[in-house]
Amino acid sequence: MYFELARRNLERARARSILAVVGIVIGVMAIASIGIFGNTMKQTVLERFQDEADTILILPRYTEGYSGIDEDDVELIEKVNYIDYAIALKDERGEVEYKDNKAFINIYGVKDEDDLKKLYNVYEGSIKLKGTAVIGYRVAEDFGVEVGDKVSIEDKNFKVAGVLEEQGMKAGISPDMAVFISMDDFDNLYDQEGYSLVVIEAESIAYVDTIEESIDSLINKKDEKVEIRDFQSLIESVEESMNSMTQFLMAIAAISLLVAGVSILNIMLMSTFERTKEIGVMRAIGAFKETIVLIFLMEATILGVVGSVVGAVLSLAGGYYIISMMGFSTAYILHLSSAFYISEGFVVGTVTAIASGLYPAWRASRLEPIEALRYE
Amino acid sequence: MKVVELVDVYKIYKTEYYEVKALECVNMAVKEGEFVAIMGPSGSGKSTLLNIIGCLDKPTRGEVIINGVETSILSDRELTELRRDTIGFIFQQYNLIPTLTALENVELPMVFRGLSKAEREARARELLKIVGIEELANRMPREMSGGQQQRVAIARALANNPSILLCDEPTGNLDTRSGRQIMDILKKLNEEERVTVVLVTHDPSLADYVDRVVRIRDGKVVEDVF
Numbered sequence: 001m002y003f004e005l006a007r008r009n010l011e012r013a014r015a016r017s018i019l020a021v022v023g024i025v026i027g028v029m030a031i032a033s034i035g036i037f038g039n040t041m042k043q044t045v046l047e048r049f050q051d052e053a054d055t056i057l058i059l060p061r062y063t064e065g066y067s068g069i070d071e072d073d074v075e076l077i078e079k080v081n082y083i084d085y086a087i088a089l090k091d092e093r094g095e096v097e098y099k100d101n102k103a104f105i106n107i108y109g110v111k112d113e114d115d116l117k118k119l120y121n122v123y124e125g126s127i128k129l130k131g132t133a134v135i136g137y138r139v140a141e142d143f144g145v146e147v148g149d150k151v152s153i154e155d156k157n158f159k160v161a162g163v164l165e166e167q168g169m170k171a172g173i174s175p176d177m178a179v180f181i182s183m184d185d186f187d188n189l190y191d192q193e194g195y196s197l198v199v200i201e202a203e204s205i206a207y208v209d210t211i212e213e214s215i216d217s218l219i220n221k222k223d224e225k226v227e228i229r230d231f232q233s234l235i236e237s238v239e240e241s242m243n244s245m246t247q248f249l250m251a252i253a254a255i256s257l258l259v260a261g262v263s264i265l266n267i268m269l270m271s272t273f274e275r276t277k278e279i280g281v282m283r284a285i286g287a288f289k290e291t292i293v294l295i296f297l298m299e300a301t302i303l304g305v306v307g308s309v310v311g312a313v314l315s316l317a318g319g320y321y322i323i324s325m326m327g328f329s330t331a332y333i334l335h336l337s338s339a340f341y342i343s344e345g346f347v348v349g350t351v352t353a354i355a356s357g358l359y360p361a362w363r364a365s366r367l368e369p370i371e372a373l374r375y376e
Numbered sequence: 377m378k379v380v381e382l383v384d385v386y387k388i389y390k391t392e393y394y395e396v397k398a399l400e401c402v403n404m405a406v407k408e409g410e411f412v413a414i415m416g417p418s419g420s421g422k423s424t425l426l427n428i429i430g431c432l433d434k435p436t437r438g439e440v441i442i443n444g445v446e447t448s449i450l451s452d453r454e455l456t457e458l459r460r461d462t463i464g465f466i467f468q469q470y471n472l473i474p475t476l477t478a479l480e481n482v483e484l485p486m487v488f489r490g491l492s493k494a495e496r497e498a499r500a501r502e503l504l505k506i507v508g509i510e511e512l513a514n515r516m517p518r519e520m521s522g523g524q525q526q527r528v529a530i531a532r533a534l535a536n537n538p539s540i541l542l543c544d545e546p547t548g549n550l551d552t553r554s555g556r557q558i559m560d561i562l563k564k565l566n567e568e569e570r571v572t573v574v575l576v577t578h579d580p581s582l583a584d585y586v587d588r589v590v591r592i593r594d595g596k597v598v599e600d601v602f
């Protein structure tokens with residue numbers, strides 16, 4: 001009966017109720033669609049890192065005076081359990097020249113061309129490292145090099161056997177701006193003791209910690225020779241900063257809800273004035289103060305829930321609009337993680353409405369029955 | 377058995393500029409099953425007296441005893457329960473809840489008491505039948521005449537089987553015919569259902585219906601006739 005009473009009272013002042021609901025709808029929509037947008041951004045960024053999650057990098061601990069990883073240690077690493085593959089690389093910044101263009105870029109020495117195939121896909125040509133070079137996508141673009149052309153590295157000529165696919169950061173290296181040659185060729189060009197990097201791919205993310213512990217106890221037992229890195233903490237910090245950015249934007253959007261809250265407060269106060277006599281009658285025939293509070297809070301709750309439901313549904317559309325306007329993929333809108341932001345908008349909207357109803361409800365309940373009855 | 381007993385009741389309204397003694401040393405009692413009229417000119421303190429009997433208002437001084445309970449010691453919650461369970465109010469303005477149907481208005485005091493929907497509805501229909509408007513159960517107050525609304529108000533006042541029915545000028549807004557019908561219903565309730573009724577009016581013609589008239593003037597009881 002209280003619910004019916006609340007519902008009919010809202011219907012009686014329909015225009016006012018609709019206005020209040022619209023306020024909540026807008027507020028919830030703003031909060032939830034910004035949440036969805038932030039979430040999409042986060043997922044898009046995380047997706048780029050996801051491939052890296054099962055990658056472990058072993059680097060010489062330069063701070064302890066180690067400039068390379070020994071062959072023996074690499075062999076130890078290769079025998080650790082749960083490893084898909086471990087690839088040892090040497091690198092150096094070298095002068096690359098093609099026609100009249102000259103630049104310093106990263107040159108990588110790879111023990112086996114199959115190793116390179118495991119790490120990257122070829123875009124043009126093939127991955128062959130027999131006195132030949134495989135170059136990154138951006139190197140090919142910037143120099144205007146094609147498969148079959150000759151480039152010079154430290155004044156020595158290499159035929160380009162293949163160009164890698166463009167891929168951004170992968171396996172701890174930016175292959176787009178790099179040149180890969182065989183280890184023999186590398187050793188001929190540079191005088192470098194030990195490997196500068198071992199890239200490990202775990203069988204699954206679940207083994208990352210175990211592998212790291214094994215390597216640590218195998219190699220770093222006596223002396224901290226190598227540094228073990230993975231992308232877990234990076235992914236976590238990216239996720240964290242994206243989350244807090246989203247929450248910050250949502251908080252700004254919440255200001256619109258504040259406005260809606262004030263309008264509900266206003267509407268409910270008007271309603272308590274208009275219904276003073278009714279409140280007096282109810283108190284006279286046996287309604288407790290709490291009952292009056294309940295009836296008015298119920299009204300605020302209905303406004304809040306209706307507005308929040310509509311706002312939550314519309315936020316999908318709002319989120320879609322912002323995301324496509326900003327040029328992101330809309331694939332994540334229906335992602336489970338969006339549900340969190342939608343429910344956050346819903347909860348904040350409903351709570352705002354109820355909170356705005358508290359004061360009017362309390363005021364209404366405090367009316368003296370006799371005074372309220374006399375009110376015309 | 378006394379349902380209501382007032383002992384040396386004063387009600388003084390103080391405003392910034394003047395003081396009104398709405399009630400002055402009122403002593404009176406209402407016995408179970410009585411039909412009492414409180415009569416007096418406008419402004420004589422009748423409504424004030426009725427509201428004090430009904431625990432809607434508190435006396436400035438004096439005791440109000442309902443069913444043997446001294447009400448000045450009761451909390452707001454206890455007073456509300458007392459009004460809900462032992463007192464039925466009928467107002468001059470009917471005072472129905474405009475958003476509820478006739479049936480729902482009658483159910484309301486039972487809602488406050490926490491009765492189940494089925495119980496409430498059955499009792500409410502029975503009460504509407506007693507006041508002779510069972511067919512109007514689903515009407516909204518604005519769809520009913522004054523007389524019909526006052527009948528709903530009577531049914532509502534009876535909802536929780538009160539020991540006393542307090543009526544403040546129940547016929548004041550009605551034409552003579554509807555007014556007489558309302559008085560007939562009250563009389564019948566008093567005679568057949570043994571409901572105690574206290575009626576406030578300034579209309580001397582209603583004196584015929586009642587067992588006893590208490591006359592009040594300037595806040596003082598001037599005559600108490602059986």
Ligand SMILES: Nc1ncnc2c1ncn2[C@@H]1O[C@H](COP(=O)(O)OP(=O)(O)O)[C@@H](O)[C@H]1O
Nearest residue numbers: 389396397398417418419420421422423424425
């Ligand atoms: N809330 C109030 N404040 C000040 N004076 C009041 C108040 N209520 C009633 N009075 C005064 O008390 C007197 C009695 O009023 P009331 O009981 O309403 O009389 P009746 O019902 O007999 O017409 C009147 O003089 C009225 O002006």
Ligand SMILES: [Mg+2]
Nearest residue numbers: 422423424544
């Ligand atoms: Mg009066």
